Amino acid sequence: MTTIPEIVKILTNAGIEPNEANIEVKLLIEKFAGYGLSDIITGKKIEPEKLAIVEQKAKLRAALRQPIQYIIGEADFMGEKFIVTPDVLIPRDETEFLVRKAVEIININNFKSVLDMCTGSGCIACMIAKLTSATVIGADISTEALHIAFKNMERMQLFNRALFRKSDVFSMIREDEKFDVIVSNPPYIPPSLKKNIQKEVTFEPDLALYTKDDRGLEFYEKIIKEAPKFLNSGGYVLFELGFGQSQDVAQIFIDNGFDDVQVVKDLANIDRVIFAKLH
Ligand code: GLN
Numbered sequence: 001m002t003t004i005p006e007i008v009k010i011l012t013n014a015g016i017e018p019n020e021a022n023i024e025v026k027l028l029i030e031k032f033a034g035y036g037l038s039d040i041i042t043g044k045k046i047e048p049e050k051l052a053i054v055e056q057k058a059k060l061r062a063a064l065r066q067p068i069q070y071i072i073g074e075a076d077f078m079g080e081k082f083i084v085t086p087d088v089l090i091p092r093d094e095t096e097f098l099v100r101k102a103v104e105i106i107n108i109n110n111f112k113s114v115l116d117m118c119t120g121s122g123c124i125a126c127m128i129a130k131l132t133s134a135t136v137i138g139a140d141i142s143t144e145a146l147h148i149a150f151k152n153m154e155r156m157q158l159f160n161r162a163l164f165r166k167s168d169v170f171s172m173i174r175e176d177e178k179f180d181v182i183v184s185n186p187p188y189i190p191p192s193l194k195k196n197i198q199k200e201v202t203f204e205p206d207l208a209l210y211t212k213d214d215r216g217l218e219f220y221e222k223i224i225k226e227a228p229k230f231l232n233s234g235g236y237v238l239f240e241l242g243f244g245q246s247q248d249v250a251q252i253f254i255d256n257g258f259d260d261v262q263v264v265k266d267l268a269n270i271d272r273v274i275f276a277k278l279h
Contacts, residue, residue, distance in 0.1 A: 001048050002055045004029070010055070014062035024061065024068045028054045031072045065199045077123045080130075082152050087144035088121040089208040094266050095185055097273050098240045099127045101264055102183045105236055105275070106132040111180035115139065115173065115230065117223055118186045120208055122149025122164065128183065129153075129162040137179075139167040142207060169219070170226045178232045186219030187211050188242035216242050220249045224256050231278050238275035246271035 004025060011021035029035050033050035046054075061071050069075040069090045075082050077091035078099060084090050102124075106114065112134050116125040119138030126149075129136045138149050146164045153162045165172055189197075189209050201209070211218035220239060227237050237258065241249060250261045258276035266272035 002051055004051075007051075007055050007058045010058045010062050014065070016062070025054070025058065027068060027072055028057050028061075031074070032057055066203050067200045070203060075121075075123075078127050080123075080127070080156065082121050082123045082126075083148055083155070084121055085144075085148060086203055087142060087205060088148050089204050091121060091123040094272050095124065095240055097264050097266055098183065098185060098238060099124055099131075101273050101275060102128055102181060102238050103131045105238070106134050106181055109180065109234075111235075113137075113177075113179045113232075114181045114183060115179040117169065117182060117184040118208070118219065119149050119164065120145050120185075122152045122162065124183060124185060125149065125162045125164070126152050126156050126158055129158045130156060134180070135160070136162045137173075137177075138162060138164045139169075139173065140164070141166070141168045142205070145205075145208075169222050170230060173230055175229050177230065178235075179230055180232050180235045181238065182223065182227050182231060182235070183238045184219070184223055185240035186223065188216040188219065188240075188245065190214045190216040215248065216245060217248055217252070220245070220252055224249075224252050224258070228257060228278055233278060235278050236275055237278070238273060241271055241274050243270060246274055249274050250276075 008021050008025050012018055032053045033046050035046050057071055061068055067090055069084050070086055075084045075090045078096055114128055114134045114136040116136055116138045119125050119140045122138050125136040125138035140146050143166055146166055149164045167173055187209050191210050192214055246263050253261050253276040258278055261276040263271045264273035
């Protein structure tokens with residue numbers, strides 16, 4: 001019979017870093033053996049047939065190098081489990097900084113209407129709907145992504161609080177629909193960096209990752225230029241940023257009549273969120 005350390009070894013032998021391998025095996029055991037903390041406390045053993053399934057999934061992970069979240073079908077984000085498939089980006093921990101800042105601004109100002117542009121799995125839209133009393137529209141060009149976002153909304157019981165719409169940036173948003181906040185984690189990786197990208201990331205949708213321009217600024221430009229038409233006065237635009245993009249995006253904000261441009265750093269001290277106000 002296989003043991004848990006042997007399963008971890010399947011992953012480390014495939015070049016997955018030991019800490020990561022331990023976390024991944026824990027996630028696989030939770031998902032495919034239905035074994036959690038309460039079972040550890042009561043001293044329950046994992047059934048061998050279940051462990052065999054876990055081993056199989058670890059082998060799949062090792063062979064394909066597909067992200068663990070796609071193998072499991074779920075990703076953890078801000079204490080919630082979100083459904084993910086290769087049609088959507090896997091939520092990153094850094095994105096929590098964007099959600100937290102948006103929630104703070106929405107709650108302080110008692111804002112009621114939010115647009116999440118490039119919503120993907122809907123994780124940002126759902127978390128904002130959960131943590132504020134605003135209604136959030138999540139927009140995305142990908143029909144497949146919208147299906148996933150809808151399922152995540154259903155799971156979190158956010159009916160009528162998080163709504164989803166197919167739209168190529170603002171194409172299907174009407175100018176009379178005014179928002180207090182527009183939030184976005186858009187594609188921001190320059191296509192020239194595609195060749196350096198980690199194997200796991202190659203399984204994620206190119207549509208969610210890469211811009212057409214070589215500075216990764218395409219969506220910041222598109223969204224900031226159009227945003228004033230769709231914002232209430234005193235409204236905000238907030239973005240997640242890629243590495244080294246804060247100066248450029250700040251300039252785009254200023255060029256388009258926004259002020260009070262501010263940046264939030266992540267745990268690695270990288271400018272991760274930028275936001276500005278429309279007066
Ligand atoms: N943060 C993601 C990455 O590093 C990219 C997400 C995005 O393009 N919005 O792969």
